[in-house]
Amino acid sequence: MKHISVLYQETIDMLNIKEDGIYVDGTMGGAGHSLGICKKLSEEGIFIGIDQDDFVFDRAKVRLESTDCKKEFVKGNFHDIKEILMDLGIDKIDGMMADLGVSSFQIDDETRGFSFKKDGPLDMRMDKSKSFSAKELVNTYSYEDLRRVISEYGEEQFAGNIAKHILKNREEKPIETTYELVEIIKNAIPKKFHQMKHPAKKTFQAIRIEVNDEIDALKQSVEDMIDVLDKGGRLAVITFHSLEDRIVKKVFSEYAKGCTCPKEFPVCVCGNTPKVKVLTRKPLLPTEEEIEANPRSRSAKLRVIEKL
Numbered sequence: 001m002k003h004i005s006v007l008y009q010e011t012i013d014m015l016n017i018k019e020d021g022i023y024v025d026g027t028m029g030g031a032g033h034s035l036g037i038c039k040k041l042s043e044e045g046i047f048i049g050i051d052q053d054d055f056v057f058d059r060a061k062v063r064l065e066s067t068d069c070k071k072e073f074v075k076g077n078f079h080d081i082k083e084i085l086m087d088l089g090i091d092k093i094d095g096m097m098a099d100l101g102v103s104s105f106q107i108d109d110e111t112r113g114f115s116f117k118k119d120g121p122l123d124m125r126m127d128k129s130k131s132f133s134a135k136e137l138v139n140t141y142s143y144e145d146l147r148r149v150i151s152e153y154g155e156e157q158f159a160g161n162i163a164k165h166i167l168k169n170r171e172e173k174p175i176e177t178t179y180e181l182v183e184i185i186k187n188a189i190p191k192k193f194h195q196m197k198h199p200a201k202k203t204f205q206a207i208r209i210e211v212n213d214e215i216d217a218l219k220q221s222v223e224d225m226i227d228v229l230d231k232g233g234r235l236a237v238i239t240f241h242s243l244e245d246r247i248v249k250k251v252f253s254e255y256a257k258g259c260t261c262p263k264e265f266p267v268c269v270c271g272n273t274p275k276v277k278v279l280t281r282k283p284l285l286p287t288e289e290e291i292e293a294n295p296r297s298r299s300a301k302l303r304v305i306e307k308l
Helices: 008-015 032-040 054-063 078-088 104-108 134-140 143-154 159-172 178-188 201-211 218-227 242-257 288-293
Strands: 022-025 046-051 070-075 093-099 229-239 276-278 301-307
Touching: 008 032, 008 093, 008 229, 008 301, 022 032, 032 046, 032 054, 032 093, 046 054, 046 078, 054 070, 070 078, 078 093, 078 218, 093 218, 134 159, 134 201, 143 159, 143 201, 159 178, 178 201, 218 229, 218 242, 229 242, 242 276, 242 301
Parallel strands: 022 046, 022 093, 046 070, 093 229
Antiparallel strands: 229 301, 276 301
């Protein structure tokens, strides 16, 4: 299993790392970005690595052992960044990044159930300590909830038909493996649409997002990450889904807005000033070379702000 960090150089460059600063990787994954951050830090610099997945968490720690900076590893979720920093006795940080994609280690391990290309148990939990998995979702959600999840989070035009097929199949027996679900999805989508992209891709993405509560907590998480930045600190967020990207873009825009008075007011009375500067007017995208080397990077978008 080989992990390739998406938009690696762009992310490291945009963080503008100070060698004695405090930096956080909220989603260590394969630790590619983490290693890039640590290499830029001196012995006085502090790196904080967060991940909720036991397997990638342990591998990341081993990969970063050889770097000189001080390191803190936290088994947890970046959504809890304020509590994590409080527990570490840290008030403000100089930079943070969050890669919202699934780690290659998770996708390539068929026992985790993330991949529609490998047969394995329906799972998709990033945090294995949680009981709710993809198996529970597909076997217990109502038609309406299945349709909503697949439509909203997968942006799948055949969401209703896929939900109907899931309900019909689970009446005969529980749906337990990824390949069982893939076959159900294939049968629910007209064959002429199978050639454009794998017919199960959008549905698997949607189920993963729902199982791990990736969307609902994102807006508050981005706000919290901005709040813990010191003046001049930077936040870099990599998204792989249009809904995630819209949330990140909206929060960044709101914090960069400043005055909210109606246009007809001759002078500002609200007193609001911009809290951040958006450094990426348009998101940074992977190059054609990167997409060729790592097809999973195709939908990645990087947005970065600096705290004022």
